[in-house]
Amino acid sequence: MLFAVRMGVDLPRDLDPGVREDLVAREKAYCQELQKSGRWPHIWRCAGQYANLSVFDVEDNEALHRVLWNLPLFPYLTIEITPLVQHPSDLAAGGAV
Numbered sequence: 001m002l003f004a005v006r007m008g009v010d011l012p013r014d015l016d017p018g019v020r021e022d023l024v025a026r027e028k029a030y031c032q033e034l035q036k037s038g039r040w041p042h043i044w045r046c047a048g049q050y051a052n053l054s055v056f057d058v059e060d061n062e063a064l065h066r067v068l069w070n071l072p073l074f075p076y077l078t079i080e081i082t083p084l085v086q087h088p089s090d091l092a093a094g095g096a097v
């Protein structure tokens, strides 16, 4: 199942710089591990915002929940989820011209 997920990041201004650096490094490693496994095929920065728009390709809602819950930055994220289905006009998916 495909899900579009927007994550807004809100790290406290007074967060210890070392803790912040560690969190961001662990988030990046986890994100790249999921990309390599095919479960996080797209990630885009939302222009001008500390936020990303991502696509997840996971088995079901439960799997998505697990993946998101385990994000190191999870406590600092505002997450919006949109389940996706194929669009009938999508040429790449065989949509008629």
Ligand SMILES: O=C(O)C[C@H]1C=CC(=O)O1
Residues within 6 Å of the ligand: 007, 009, 027, 028, 029, 031, 050, 051, 052, 073
């Ligand atoms: O920077 C972000 O958008 C938050 C987070 C999501 C993946 C990652 O590496 O960091």
